[in-house]
Amino acid sequence: MFIRLGFQNAWRNLQRSILAILAMALAASFFTFTVSLSKGYAQHAGQPLSSMLGGEILVQAMKTTADFSSQQEEWEFEQGAVSPFASLNYLQPQLAQTGFLKPSQALREFDLTDLEKLAEQPFVVAAKPLYRLPAEMAQQVDLDALKTPLPPHLLVQGEDGSTQGPDVLTAIGLQAKACQEEDRYSLESSIVQGRWFSPEDQGKYVAVISENMNLQGLAKTPAVGQKVRIKLPKINDLGHKWNVDFTDAEEIEVEIIGHLSVVSRTVDYEVGIDGWVTEEIYVYFNEFYLPQETWLEIWQSLSPYADFKPAEVLLEVKDLSYLQDIVYDLQREFPQFSFHGLPEYQKQIHDNLSLEPKIPAGARAMLQERSSLVQQTVIQADLRKPITLLVMINAGLLVAANILILVSERKDEIAILKAIGAREKEIILMILAEAALITALGASFGFLFIRIQAVLNQLTNPMGLFYLLLLFFRDFLTVLTVSLAAALLFGWMPARKYAKLPVMEVLRLD
Numbered sequence: 001m002f003i004r005l006g007f008q009n010a011w012r013n014l015q016r017s018i019l020a021i022l023a024m025a026l027a028a029s030f031f032t033f034t035v036s037l038s039k040g041y042a043q044h045a046g047q048p049l050s051s052m053l054g055g056e057i058l059v060q061a062m063k064t065t066a067d068f069s070s071q072q073e074e075w076e077f078e079q080g081a082v083s084p085f086a087s088l089n090y091l092q093p094q095l096a097q098t099g100f101l102k103p104s105q106a107l108r109e110f111d112l113t114d115l116e117k118l119a120e121q122p123f124v125v126a127a128k129p130l131y132r133l134p135a136e137m138a139q140q141v142d143l144d145a146l147k148t149p150l151p152p153h154l155l156v157q158g159e160d161g162s163t164q165g166p167d168v169l170t171a172i173g174l175q176a177k178a179c180q181e182e183d184r185y186s187l188e189s190s191i192v193q194g195r196w197f198s199p200e201d202q203g204k205y206v207a208v209i210s211e212n213m214n215l216q217g218l219a220k221t222p223a224v225g226q227k228v229r230i231k232l233p234k235i236n237d238l239g240h241k242w243n244v245d246f247t248d249a250e251e252i253e254v255e256i257i258g259h260l261s262v263v264s265r266t267v268d269y270e271v272g273i274d275g276w277v278t279e280e281i282y283v284y285f286n287e288f289y290l291p292q293e294t295w296l297e298i299w300q301s302l303s304p305y306a307d308f309k310p311a312e313v314l315l316e317v318k319d320l321s322y323l324q325d326i327v328y329d330l331q332r333e334f335p336q337f338s339f340h341g342l343p344e345y346q347k348q349i350h351d352n353l354s355l356e357p358k359i360p361a362g363a364r365a366m367l368q369e370r371s372s373l374v375q376q377t378v379i380q381a382d383l384r385k386p387i388t389l390l391v392m393i394n395a396g397l398l399v400a401a402n403i404l405i406l407v408s409e410r411k412d413e414i415a416i417l418k419a420i421g422a423r424e425k426e427i428i429l430m431i432l433a434e435a436a437l438i439t440a441l442g443a444s445f446g447f448l449f450i451r452i453q454a455v456l457n458q459l460t461n462p463m464g465l466f467y468l469l470l471l472f473f474r475d476f477l478t479v480l481t482v483s484l485a486a487a488l489l490f491g492w493m494p495a496r497k498y499a500k501l502p503v504m505e506v507l508r509l510d
Contacts, residue, residue: 024442028483029450048262048283049342049349053087054128054177054185055314056323057330058345059118060086060338061110062311063103075101083108084134084244085311090173090285092354108241109309114337118313121333123326125318129310131176131295133302134244135288136231138251141165141218169231170219172286176295177208187260187289194224194258201257202293208258214284214357222256230254230288232298237306250302254288264355269362279363283355322471397490424500431495432488439487440480447479 050056062083079099082088088095110129119127143150143165156164177187179197188196192211207228213221222228231249235242262283271277290298299308315330317323327341349355350367359367417427451472 021438021442021445024439024483024487025446025449028443028446028479047346048190048264049091049346051185051187051190052262052283052285052287053130053314053342054181056317056320056342057315057327058087058340058342059110059127059313059315059330059334060088060311060340061114061313062086062108063336063338075103078102083311085109085130085132085242087130087132087312090287090355091349092352094352094354109311110313111309115313118315118330118334121326121330123317123319123322124315126316128314128316129308130312130314131292131299131308131310132287132312133174133235133295133299134233135172135174136246136249137170137172137219137222137286137288138167138229138231139170139219139222140167146218168218170213170215170286172230172288174230174295174298175287175289176292177289178292187262190260190262191258192261194256196258197289197291202291203297204291204294205252205254206257206294207254207288207290208260209256209288210283210285211259211261212282212284212358213286215286221259224256224259227253227255232302235299235303235306237303242309252298254290265350267359267363267366269360269366271362277362279360281356281359281363284357285355393486424496428492428495432491435487435491435495436484439483443480443483444476447476451475 049058077099078101079096082095082100115127115129118124141150143155143163146165150165154166156166158164177197179199179201183189186196187208191208194208196208197206209222211221215221230252231246232252233249234245236245237243264281264283267279267281268276269279296308317326323341324344327339327344331337331339353359353364353367417430
């Protein structure tokens with residue numbers, strides 16, 4: 001009966017109830033944002049990094065970013081390249097110049113057990129090692145093509161007595177790629193000359209490179225069809241790290257079969273009287289992509305007595321809607337590693353202009369206005385809990401204020417109910433029933449208003465309708481439960497205060 005009275009009171013004071021519902025809907029909307037943190041990623045979020053590396057989450061064995069970890073760690077400063085087997089050397093080359101912090105007992109590589117544990121985590125479909133090794137591209141200078149003659153001491157005497165140009169060495173990386181990949185990991189659409197790999201290329205010494213290479217001096221981007229000499233170092237396993245030795249390098253010849261032109265982003269900027277210009281900004285990198293079987297054969301020849309241990313792992317995540325949530329959860333589960341969602345990581349690289357050395361002056365000014373340089377020592381923090389707590393407190397205060405108003409308007413009714421024998425808990429139940437009804441309606445409207453947009457985005461992801469509905473109702477129950485808990489917690493205090501007052505005291509206050 002008293003619950004029914006609470007619902008009737010809410011209907012009788014419809015105008016006030018509608019205002020309270022709108023207030024709760026606003027609070028629930030903010031809460032839904034925290035529950036749906038980073039949801040609704042588009043199918044191709046994180047390009048071009050997802051295609052260049054082959055996953056949605058980059059996991060680094062050696063941490064270069066601090067986080068809130070339960071473990072006590074001692075950090076030390078290190079100068080130089082992060083690891084010749086990692087992507088950080090070309091994704092964030094400024095780390096080698098400025099140095100970086102790392103735990104004193106930092107791991108250098110993953111082992112098989114690490115890969116298995118990562119692959120077993122919820123929402124992770126596969127854990128794929130990044131097959132990369134350092135190398136050098138050797139190009140002989142064409143003396144006839146030079147406008148300015150080289151100094152005599154730089155010239156090389158050939159075996160036949162002829163004068164030849166010296167070799168120019170360029171640091172490159174050899175990275176393995178599967179010949180056939182899912183569309184979101186494939187670079188085939190970025191081919192501008194030549195072709196991408198075919199299954200018949202496995203085991204052959206062929207490569208696909210970027211048309212936009214970051215070269216210095218007399219070095220040139222090899223043309224499609226050209227054969228390039230690659231110098232490979234000897235690699236020894238020292239137990240705690242790999243030793244890379246170029247003093248006794250092997251040399252192989254690789255044929256270039258394709259050129260890539262990877263678009264990083266598009267920038268609009270104003271150029272004098274010409275008005276606004278739309279400019280595509282391209283990624284510059286010196287990676288040589290090889291068929292995976294070819295890469296493994298090369299590794300076996302360089303290090304015949306040691307299996308390859310990756311410095312980085314790429315995680316494939318089927319549901320991109322919860323990508324950043326998964327990153328936070330994995331970081332807590334494996335505090336010894338560093339996890340980066342590639343969409344967020346790409347923003348950091350864009351801010352650093354790491355992969356875009358050639359940007360028109362107007363576009364560069366526009367980009368620098370919109371972003372500030374991201375420092376390497378950023379702390380990765382999961383803000384869902386503090387934001388959720390603040391939203392709960394906000395919702396609870398709204399409920400408490402609403403109950404104070406409704407109780408003050410119905411002092412006579414409460415006095416009459418107490419006079420005819422209503423007990424304290426029944427008065428509290430009546431008041432809380434009205435608060436619960438208003439809260440449930442407000443939370444439902446607020447959740448649907450925000451979440452419907454995310455559902456439309458989630459439909460672009462490759463997941464079934466049943467799984468989508470399961471996630472939808474799971475989050476709805478979370479928002480509804482937390483909202484009701486906050487309403488009942490904060491509403492119980494003013495309800496109990498008035499329910500405990502004697503009848504004469506209630507009438508005296510009136």
